[in-house]
Amino acid sequence: MDYGSRQDSAAPKGLLLIEDCLDATGNIALPPGTTLISLIQRNVANVGDATAYRYLEHARSEGHVLEVTWAQLGVRLQAIGARVQKFAGDGDRVAILAPQGIDYVAGFYAAIKAGTIAVPLFAPELPGHAERLETALLDSEPTAVLTTAAAKDSVESFLDGVPRLRRPHVVVIDQIPDSEGERFAPVELGVDQVSHLQYTSGATRPPAGVEITHRAVGTNLVQMILSIDLLNRNTHGVSWLPLYHDMGLSMIGFPAVYGGHSTLMSPTAFVRRPQRWIQALAAGSREGRVVTAAPNFAYEWTAQRGLPAPGDDVDLSNVVLIIGSEPVSIDAMTAFNKAFAPYGLPRTAFKPSYGIAEATLMIATIDHDAVASVAYFDREQLSAGHAVRVAAGAPNAVAHVSCGRIARSLSAVIVDPDTGAELADGAIGEVWLQGDNVGRGYWGRPEETRLTFGATLRSRLREGSHAEGSKPDRTWLRTGDLATYLDGELYIAGRIADLIVIDDRHYYPQDIEATAAEATPMVRRGYVTAFAVPADEASADAAAGSPRLVIIAERAAGTSRDDPQPAIEAIRAAVPHRHGLTVFDVRFLPAGAIPRTTSGKLARVACRAQYLGGAFGAP
Template sequence: MALIVPDVSEEDWACKVYGIVDWHTATLVDMLQHRAKLSPSMVLYSLLDGDCNIVDHLTSTQLNDLAATIAAGLHHFGKEGDRVLLLCDNDLNYISAFFGCIYAGMIPASGVHIDVMRSDERFEMVANDVQPKLIIGPRKILADYKASHKELNCKPIWVPLEVLFNAKNKIAIRGNNHDVAFIQYTSGTTRNTRGIELTHRNLIFNLRHQAKSYEYLDEKYSGLSWLPLAHDMGLIGCVLLAIGCGGECMLLPPKYFIEKPARWLQALSRYKVGMSGGPTFAYNLCTKEVTDEEMQHLDLSSWELALNGADTAQADIMQRFCRKFSAVGFKARHLVFGYGLAEATLTATRTQRRVLPKFRSFSRSALMAGFAWPSINKFDRRELISCGTSLEDQKVVIVDPETNMPLRNGRVGEIWITGPSIAKGYLNRPEETEEIFHAKIIGQNESYLRTGDLGFLLNDNLFFSGRISNVITLRGKTYDPDDVSGVLEAACSDIRPNATAFFLADLEDPVSITVIIELIKKPVGSFDTIAQIAYEIITKTYDIWPKTIVLTRPGGVLKTPSGKAQIARTRKALNENALPVIKRFDYEVPDLPPPLTYEQARVEVEKWIADATKEWDEDVKELTREKLVNREVDSELLLNLRRDFESYFHIQIDPSEFMVACQNYNDLCNLLANQISVTVS
C-alpha cells in the first residue's frame, strides 16, 4: 500500500487510520519510519551482481535502524544543518548514507558518480561548490579520493561509513516539511553542474503524484533500476519511490548495464519486474546490441511500466525497440513517457499507464520556425512523442523566452512550470535562482520555473522539441542537435548510438557548423564514405552546409553521467585538441547572401507583394478590417498569398497573425519584413 494518499479530502481520515504521510506536512524521516512501522519485514532494495544474482538486500526496518545509527555517528563530527557530500558506489551503502544524513538533520549532496569517465573532475567541481562539512563513504573510496584531492578549498572531514556503522546510539531528527532535504546536482547537459535545493515538501508531493499516476496506490510496486543513484531519476524515481509505494526495487549497478545491455532485460525477465526505465539511449543500446541468442531467454510480459524521459530523437528509436522486443512479450502500450528535470524535483508531466503512446509527425521546417504543423512530405517529417499532461496541482505553460508572453497551443516556446514540485532554488546562487525559479509571465504575479527547454502544447499534451542552449539559429530557423543526431544514426550503422554533436565551432561565425561523430569499434564503411553520407544527409535534410565533420573514437562526444551530450564541453575540448580524433574533413561553405536588415526586407516584401497581387481586382494597399469582415476581399487570395510567401522565402507564418496583419497594408508589410530580416544590434 502506498504511503501517500491521492486526494486532499482523504488525508485526515487516512492519516488517523493508517498513519499515512501527508505531503503538506511530512518529511522523509516520517516516510521511512511509517514504512518501517507498517511493513517492517518488507524488502525495499535488492542489489544484483553482474550475473543478475541477488547479493545483498535491505528491509524497511534494517534501513530505518541503519539510518538512525549513522545519524548518531554523524553528530560526533558535525551538527544539524551541515552539508554532507556522498561518495559511494551504486550499492546499498549509498542509500544508507543518504538516509543517515536525513535522520541526522544534515543535508546530503548527491551528484558524484564515482564509476564514470572524468569522475574526479566532477567530484572537485561539486565539492568546491557545495562546501561540505563532511564527506562520507566506504573507507577505500574515501582514501582514493582524498589522496587525489588534497587541495580542496572546503577542507572537509572525511568520515568512513565503517566508523559511522559502529555508533552506539540512534537518533532521528524529523525536521520541517519546508526545510531543504538534500541537494541534487544537475547532470550538466547545458551548463556547469548546479546544486538544487530540494525540500521535503517538494519530494513527497512529487512522489505522491508519481504513485498515483503509475497506479501504485493499492497495487504492489516492483521496480528495477540500473541508473546511477547520484542521478535524480535513480535516487528519487527509484529509491524514494520504493518507500512511498511500498515494494522492492532491485538495483543493477550501471557498469553492468553499460558492459552488457542485455543484463537489464535479463533481470527484468528473471524477477518479473513491473516498472523500470531509462533515457532513450538505453533502449537504443538494447535494440542494437541484444543478440538473437540472448532474446531467446527473455520474457518481458511482466514489464508494464517502461519509463522514458523527454528526448527529441526518441520516436524512431522507441518504435524500433517495440518492434524488436514484441517477440518476447513487450507491448507498446507499456511505454510511459514523461518530461521532468531536477529543478522540478523529477517529474513534471507523464503519459497514462496502459495507453498507447502518441507518436505524432510534424513538419521539421515548421518546428524550426516555431510552429507545430503537420508534415507535408516524408523528407520534411519529424516524429515526436507526447510527454503527457501536467501533474495535478501544477501547471505547464509555453512562453516566448524573449518577451515572457504566453504562447497558444501549437506554438513552440520555452517550457515554464509552477507548482509544489518546484525546488527552492540553486545553492549559493541567488541571482540565478531569481532568474530561473521566479520568472513572471507578463501580466501575472505567479512565479514560474524557466526550464531552458523548448516545446509546445497540443490538447494539454506536452511535446518536447529541444534545449534552448543547444539549438543553432540560422536565418530565423532553429536547428536541434538531437534531431540531427537521430537522423545521422538512422542513416549510417557505423555511427554509435547517442554519439554525435552538432554545433557552431565559433559562436561569432554563423557558417562554422561542426559535426562530431563517434564511430563504432569496427566500422564497415571507410572514413571517407561515412563522412560523405553524413554531409549529404545534413545538406539535404536541413538545407545547411557543415564546415567541418570530425570522426572520433568512443569518448569524442562528452556526456553527462546519464548519457546526454554536453555540447559546450565538447566544443571546448575540440578547440583544445582534447578529443580522440580519427579523421577531420573540412568543406567549402557556399557563399550565401547576407541576412537582410529590416529596411532591406521591407523593400523586398513590397516588391514581392506588388508582383504577387498584380492580377487582383482589389488593390492590396487598400486592405481594411471592414473589407475583410464584409468579405469584399477573397480570403482564398489571402490564404494563397501567405503560402506563396512562405514557399518563396522558406519560412513559416502563424495564420492568425497573418490575418490580423491583413487588416492594414502597412501592418502586413511589417509582419512579413520581420519574418525575413534579422535585428542588427
C-alpha cells in the same frame, strides 16, 4: 476515481494511502509533517520485516543478492546518522561519494535523518567526470563525506587533490556498528527544509545544486504514482540508474511512499551486460507490476545486446518503462518493442516522459493505459517556431514523441522567453513551471536562482490558458527547454542552449544528428553531435559573421580502420538536402571520445568547447 479503495485491500494498516495526500478538490496536499524520513519511519513501524531494497551484486559474483528490510534500514540510518552528527549539524552539507549499493541508499537517507543536507554524488572511480565531482564539492562545501571501505582510499586521494576544498571528515558507512545508533539525537525535520542538493547533469552548463525540499520530493513522488498509475502496492522498482541522478533517486524514493521495494544494480553492470536488466525486470514481473526508467541509449543498447538466451524464462507482461531525461527517441522505443514483444512486452509499456532536476524530476508523462504516440511536424515551420502537423511520409516531416499530460497540481505554460508572454498551442516556446515539486533555487547562487526560479508571467492567453489554477503571487521556473502543446499533450523540441541558429533560422541538433546517422553506417548511433561555431570572417567560403555547422561523430563498431572520407561526403550531401544547411566540418572520433554527462546524455556544449579548443585537431 476512488484511489483509496484501490489500495485498501493490499495496504497493511498504518501505511500511507493516496487519499491522505489529496485535498477535497483532488489536488496534492501532503499530510502535515511528511518528509522522506517520516515515510521510512512509517514503513519501519508497519512493514518492518518486508524488503526495502535489494541490490544485485555483479562485481564479485554474478547476481549475488544483498537485501535490507525496512527495520534493518531504520537501524542503519540511526547508526550512520549518529556518526554524521559528530561532524555535521543542522544545514551542513554531507556528500555521498560511494559506489552504487545499499550502503549508498543508507548514507543518503541517514544524512537527511541527521538534520543535514545530503549531497548525492559519486565515487571518484567514475571515469571522465573528475571535474564535475570537484565542481560539486567546491560548490556545496560538505562538512563530511560518506563513503565505503572499498572506496575510502580513492576518496581520500581525490580530496587531497582539491586544495581549495576545506577538508571534510570522511565517514566510512560500512564500518559503523549498529550500536552507534544509541548516540543519535532526534531531529525535527520541516517539510520546507532542504533535504538534498540535486546537481544538474551539466549538459549545457556547469553543474548547479538544486535545493530540493521534503515537500518537493513528496509532491513529485505522489505525482509520479498518480500519473503512471502505480496505485497497486504490489508494484516494485528495478533500476541501474546512478543514485546521484534525479531519476535514480526517484526510483529509491517511491518505495518509501509505498512500503514496497526496489531492486538495484550498478550502471556498469548494466552497460557490460544489459541482459541483467531484462532478467531483473522479468523476475519483478513474476512478483507483480514492475516499473523501471532509463534514457534513450539504454533501450537502444538493450535491444542490440540484451536479448535473452534461448530457453530463458523471460516474461515482461507486467513491465512499465519510463523513457526520458532527453527528447524521447521513437527509434529507441521501436527497436526495444521489436526486440522484446515476443517476451510479452505490452504495447502500453513505454511511458515517454519529461522531467528536470529543478522540478525534482517528473513533469509530464502519457496516461497509464495509453500507447506511446508520435506526431510529425513540418521541418521548415519548426525552424520558424511553429509545430504544424504533416503526414508521416511528407518529405519535410520530423517525428516528435508526445510526453503526454502535465502532472497533477503542476502548472506548465509555453512562453516567449524574451517577452514573458504565454503562447498559443502549436507555437514553440520555453516551458515555465509552477508547483510544489519545484526546487527552492540553486545552492549559493542567488542571481542565477532569481533568473531561473523567479520568472514572472507577463501575460496569459484569454482563452485556453495553461496557467489556470496557478497562483498569481508565485513566480515561475524557467526550464530552458523548448516545447509546444497540441491537443492537450506536451511535445519537447529541445534545449535553448543547444539550439543551432544560422541566418536567423532555428535548427534542432537532434534532427541534424539523425540525418547524419542515417547518411552512413560509419556513424555510431546515438553518438553524434551537431553545433554551430563562429564563422572565420577571413574565410572566402563563409558569409561574414554567419555561424557554421559542425558535426562530430563516433565511429561505429568495426569501422576503426575504414577510410572516413566517403562517410564525410555522404553527410555533407545529406544535410543540405534535408535541412538546407552547408556543413562546414565533419569529424569522426573513436568510440567514447564525445563527452557525455554522468547520466549518459550528449554534452553538446562541452563537445563544442573541445572542438573550438583544438581537442579534435585543426579544422
